[in-house]
Amino acid sequence: MSGWAAIEGQRVSAQGIAAANSRGTTLTGSATVNTKGSYSEIVSSTPIDAIGFFVNVNDIIAVADNLVDLAIGGAGSEQVILENMTVSSGTGTTYRGQPWFFPVPIPAGTRLAGRVQSTSASLTVRIAVYLLAQGFLPSEPLSRITTYGAAAADSGGTSIDPGGTANTKGAWSQIVASTTNPITALMLGIGNQVNNVRTGAEWLIDIGVGGAGSEQVIVPNFHAKAVTTDDTVCPTCTPLFYVSVPAGSRLAVRAQSDNTDATDRLFDAILYGVD
């Protein structure tokens, strides 16, 4: 017999949907590569009080690494709430999107906008945001997202090298020497380094915290994979891991791979701390 659960009753509101062509809102990168384009409005006024949201970037039609910002606020006064979301496409037209979830509230009546930078001039992506309103007994939302390890110069992240020995953990690569804010939940974004001729590869990825030589693994062995048909490391992000990390901590990432090719074993990493 089904019961009525107090945590049910969430509302979901999709924003930025262009029903006329069954897509999200178009964001266009600058004509200058690796430069943020102008903001495009996703919604002028959110209809519900959201305790969290999914953001889905899709439809990348060129081989490129891209960084997407999601912002709130009026035109000309946008404040970024999610900075440098990494979305990469290895072989053009194959990036199909992966929703990223953040338990960060967005009040009703908020204007949402997005912008993108890319290694490909004037590249377009589509974005949609799914707002989640609370159920009867909502979980406590978090408040902000802090990005670590993004590299605006090449629209990527911090390069991770598993090393030349197959299936053996490589060196830790520092993502940030000292976290700006405490972390309640952590997500890893994975970039493709504009490699559109990848050979197949599998990775196991660790996230660690601590000084050089003293790193402690907090997220072990996240599995990622690339195949030759789409030349893209997937998935492009992990789920949120609810690991507590104090402000002022050093974060690092390491990996192992079955592929020892000097180029194809590499990927980019960006960490998103939520508190």
Place this chain on the structure above:
Amino acid sequence: MPWYALIQDSDGALLSLSTLLVSPSPSGTTLIELAIDPTDPAWMYDQATRGFVARPAKVLIDRLDDLVTNANYADFLTVWNNLSAQRKTLLRNMLIRLLGSQRFRPTSEPVEL
């Protein structure tokens, strides 16, 4: 902002890359200051020399070259050799459009799609 590499004394394995100076380094390791940014994919650690070297460029093979050099495609080569230079160019341009992003392959990738 300098980068440091923490290297295992016993075998030269690279353990960690950091912008923070760790002094003293953990037992059995040595911390060296780097003149380069090791997170730049252009650089690669060489365990034998315990230093960073330029990452070798990736070798790619043009599938158009495969068509005219691979013994498995001798029939294509027979036809190709009977074409005029102009017709070779026309056919080559069409094959480039057809292959698109799959024109170039890593050496370990099969010729056939």
